[in-house]
Amino acid sequence: MSTRQSRRSFVSHAAAGFSTLLAPRLAHAQSSPKQTQPEHAVNEPVGIEVNARPIPFFEPRDRSRVRFGQLAYRSGLVLTSPHRGFGGLSGFRFLDDKGERFLALSDQGTWFTGQIRYADGRMTGLDDVEAAPMLNSEGRPITEKRLWYDTESLARDGSLVYVGLERVNQIMRFDFARGGTRARGEVIASPSAIRKLPVNKGLEALVFVPKGQPLAGTLIALSERGLDADGNLVAFLIGGPSPGQFAVRRTEKFDISDAVLLSSGELLILERKFSWFTGIDIRIRALQLKSIAPGALVDGPELFRADLGHEVDNMEGIDAHVTADGETVLTMVSDDNFSLLQRTLLLQFTLVE
Numbered sequence: 001m002s003t004r005q006s007r008r009s010f011v012s013h014a015a016a017g018f019s020t021l022l023a024p025r026l027a028h029a030q031s032s033p034k035q036t037q038p039e040h041a042v043n044e045p046v047g048i049e050v051n052a053r054p055i056p057f058f059e060p061r062d063r064s065r066v067r068f069g070q071l072a073y074r075s076g077l078v079l080t081s082p083h084r085g086f087g088g089l090s091g092f093r094f095l096d097d098k099g100e101r102f103l104a105l106s107d108q109g110t111w112f113t114g115q116i117r118y119a120d121g122r123m124t125g126l127d128d129v130e131a132a133p134m135l136n137s138e139g140r141p142i143t144e145k146r147l148w149y150d151t152e153s154l155a156r157d158g159s160l161v162y163v164g165l166e167r168v169n170q171i172m173r174f175d176f177a178r179g180g181t182r183a184r185g186e187v188i189a190s191p192s193a194i195r196k197l198p199v200n201k202g203l204e205a206l207v208f209v210p211k212g213q214p215l216a217g218t219l220i221a222l223s224e225r226g227l228d229a230d231g232n233l234v235a236f237l238i239g240g241p242s243p244g245q246f247a248v249r250r251t252e253k254f255d256i257s258d259a260v261l262l263s264s265g266e267l268l269i270l271e272r273k274f275s276w277f278t279g280i281d282i283r284i285r286a287l288q289l290k291s292i293a294p295g296a297l298v299d300g301p302e303l304f305r306a307d308l309g310h311e312v313d314n315m316e317g318i319d320a321h322v323t324a325d326g327e328t329v330l331t332m333v334s335d336d337n338f339s340l341l342q343r344t345l346l347l348q349f350t351l352v353e
Contacts, residue, residue: 038108040085040338041143045132045181048083050114052125055311055345069304071284071330071349075122076311079344085110085131087344091154091163091258092317092333099321099329099348103181105151105163107335109134109143111181116346121323123348132181134163134174139184142172153258154317155206155219162188162219164203169195171203171221171238191236193245194221201225205259205269213265214290215240222248222269225255232297244294251299254283258318262328262351265289268303270318270332279308282315284330304349313343320351327351 055076088106114129133141153164159177172185204224218240226234232247254271313334336342
């Protein structure tokens with residue numbers, strides 16, 4: 001069996017936080033009242049070593065190809081670490097405008113901070129990586145409360161950071177001006193319909209709308225596969241000028257895994273689907289923020305699509321930054337589910353016309 005066939009088979013089998021791998025963990029948690037933390041949670045802040053191996057080509061079968069839909073491949077890294085808490089990356093946001101300092105989270109209640117190192121515009125590694133437990137209002141790791149660990153979504157409003165917990169379908173807010181990753185979180189008020197979302201297909205993407213954009217001051221919350229009566233993906237507008245519920249048209253059985261808002265007013269949604277026959281498919285669609293309103297059904301064109309013939313895994317996080325040359329760069333990260341059969345990937349693309 002070839003390396004690529006082997007990886008395709010393995011990743012298909014392991015596929016991303018989809019219920020296959022998580023169901024046993026959830027069942028164990030539900031049947032074991034003594035369990036207080038998921039297996040890979042960290043208990044205190046610690047600096048960790050993260051190694052990076054470059055991915056020179058996004059499509060190994062055609063190494064000359066750079067353009068993929070409306071994205072052009074820039075660079076990529078396979079990330080590994082001897083620290084058992086590293087992995088499961090489910091959310092990713094830059095902390096600066098240069099695309100260097102980042103904040104990420106794992107689905108086991110862990111913060112990761114660090115800096116991307118570049119050479120000639122290509123990512124070459126990570127520096128100063130630290131892992132820290134996500135804290136509740138009492139200053140204790142949130143993982144001490146059973147099922148309060150499936151941290152899947154991440155949004156920023158300046159120093160305020162919002163995190164969505166999929167198992168309990170709640171949203172926490174952290175003020176990083178009060179200690180960064182040592183900040184204590186508080187649960188914020190959210191629509192009751194959020195807590196009715198499927199246990200393992202609930203809050204998967206959060207985006208905060210800044211000043212100068214339609215819906216400024218709104219926290220947009222998108223479900224992974226919470227479906228309305230018409231089979232479309234349920235989403236919410238929390239706070240802001242027009243709170244309410246809307247829907248994103250679901251096509252080809254894709255589920256939402258993250259989203260990012262561009263300064264142009266486009267809301268890019270990162271989506272994935274899994275099949276036992278074809279493995280993982282990834283795509284990005286562009287929605288117009290101005291079209292989103294309570295009761296609306298929104299849709300938009302596909303910008304990008306990839307499958308296991310490309311260097312992808314379970315892509316769960318996306319963010320954007322603009323270079324000094326004015327290029328919009330999209331960064332995606334994958335959740336390896338702490339599985340030896342999967343990889344933590346960091347990929348960057350330029351958005352082209």
